[in-house]
Amino acid sequence: MLSVENLSVDFHLRRGMFTPPRTLSAVRNVSFTIAPGQTYGLVGESGSGKSTIGRAILRLAPVTAGTIRFDGEDIAAAGLHTPLRYRRDVQAIFQDPMSSLNPRQTVGETIAQAIRRHRPMDAAACSREVARIIDSVGLAAYHAQRRPHELSGGQRQRVAIARALAVRPRLIICDEPVSALDLSTQAQVINLLVELQHEFGLSYLFIAHNLDVVRHVSHRIGVLYLGRLVETGPAAEVHDAPRHPYTRMLVASTLVADPELQARRSRARRLQLRGELPSPLAPPPGCAFHTRCRWAQESCRQHMPELEACGDSQAACIRLAEIDDEELIA
Ligand SMILES: Nc1ncnc2c1ncn2[C@@H]1O[C@H](COP(=O)(O)OP(=O)(O)OP(=O)(O)O)[C@@H](O)[C@H]1O
Numbered sequence: 001m002l003s004v005e006n007l008s009v010d011f012h013l014r015r016g017m018f019t020p021p022r023t024l025s026a027v028r029n030v031s032f033t034i035a036p037g038q039t040y041g042l043v044g045e046s047g048s049g050k051s052t053i054g055r056a057i058l059r060l061a062p063v064t065a066g067t068i069r070f071d072g073e074d075i076a077a078a079g080l081h082t083p084l085r086y087r088r089d090v091q092a093i094f095q096d097p098m099s100s101l102n103p104r105q106t107v108g109e110t111i112a113q114a115i116r117r118h119r120p121m122d123a124a125a126c127s128r129e130v131a132r133i134i135d136s137v138g139l140a141a142y143h144a145q146r147r148p149h150e151l152s153g154g155q156r157q158r159v160a161i162a163r164a165l166a167v168r169p170r171l172i173i174c175d176e177p178v179s180a181l182d183l184s185t186q187a188q189v190i191n192l193l194v195e196l197q198h199e200f201g202l203s204y205l206f207i208a209h210n211l212d213v214v215r216h217v218s219h220r221i222g223v224l225y226l227g228r229l230v231e232t233g234p235a236a237e238v239h240d241a242p243r244h245p246y247t248r249m250l251v252a253s254t255l256v257a258d259p260e261l262q263a264r265r266s267r268a269r270r271l272q273l274r275g276e277l278p279s280p281l282a283p284p285p286g287c288a289f290h291t292r293c294r295w296a297q298e299s300c301r302q303h304m305p306e307l308e309a310c311g312d313s314q315a316a317c318i319r320l321a322e323i324d325d326e327e328l329i330a
Helices: 050-057 084-089 107-118 123-136 140-144 151-166 184-199 210-215 235-240 247-254 261-267 298-302
Strands: 001-013 022-034 037-042 067-070 089-095 172-176 201-208 220-227 228-234 308-312 313-315
Touching: 001 050, 001 313, 022 067, 022 201, 022 220, 022 228, 037 050, 037 210, 050 172, 067 247, 084 089, 084 184, 089 151, 089 228, 089 308, 107 123, 107 140, 107 151, 123 140, 123 151, 151 184, 184 210, 201 210, 210 235, 210 247, 220 247, 220 298, 228 235, 228 247, 261 313
Parallel strands: 037 201, 037 220, 089 172, 172 201
Antiparallel strands: 001 022, 001 067, 220 228, 228 313, 308 313
C-alpha cells in the first residue's frame, strides 16, 4: 500500500544574508513498504530522522530525492496538490495531543468536525457516529462534553486517535504516540492501537525511540542512525537477534520493566551506548556509527556500508560476519 523508495530529505539552513546555506541531510536513501493491516516500526535516537520520514509521508517535509508511493501513485511528485483521497487515507497522531487539539472545542465537536470534513452526513447520523467512535477508543459517552484540559494525557491521546479514525483512514502515522505517557497508560494506548488495527484493518508507521515498545506493535522494524537505515527486517528478528552493532547496543541500552532482563542488560556494560549522535551537518566519514561502535576498525572509517541480506533481515555493516553472537541480549 505504501512504498517509500530511496527517500532523502535535506534542510537548507541559512545563518545570515551573506553566508551560503548549509545543507543538513536529515534522511538518506531510506526504503521500506507497509502492507495493508501491517505496522512498520521506525526506531532510533533523538535526531536520527524518524519524524522527518513521517512528516515527508504527510507532505510536511520536503522530499529531496526518492519516491513515496501510495497505491502506486507517487505522492512526492504530486507537488502542492496532494490528492484529497490521500489526505483522508493517511492520518497522524503525535506525542503531544494537547498541541493539536483545539482547547475551545469539546471532544464531541472535534470528532464531528473531522467526520464532516471528509464524510458529509446529517446532524443525527453525525452524532451517532461520534458516539460510536468515542466508544471504540475506550472513552465514556460523557467525555464527548469535555474539553482537552479536562482530560488525562492518556484520554487526550485516545481523542487524537478518535479524530484520526473519524475520517476512516487506511494508514496512521503514529509519531511517538506513547512517549509522554506513564508506563501503564502506554500499555493501554498501545493495546488500543493493536485492537483498532485488527478491527479496521489499519496500517501504521509507528515511530518511537524505545525498541521494546516498537517491537510490541510492529510486524517489521527499521533502525535509523543519522538518517540512514542500518538494519531492517521482521520485528522479532531485529529485536531478538539484532545484527548491526547499533541495534545490539540500542537493545542493551533500552530500559525494560522485567527486572531480570534489565539486570542482564545493565551488566553488559561494553554494549551500552555512549556519547551523542554526531551532527548531521558533519557526519563522520565511512560508517557513521564507527565513532561509537565497539567493533569499529580502520576500514569502517573508509567504507560506507550498504544494506545487505542476513537471515530474513538486512543490515549495513562490513563486519557483520565477524561479530560475536555471544553478545546478544534481547
Ligand atoms: N524543519 C527543519 N529544519 C532544519 N532541520 C530540521 C528540521 N526538522 C528536523 N531537522 C533536523 O533533522 C534531523 C532529524 O530530525 P527528526 O526530528 O526527524 O529526528 P527524530 O529522530 O524524529 O528525533 P526526535 O525523536 O527528537 O523527534 C535533526 O538533526 C533535526 O535537527
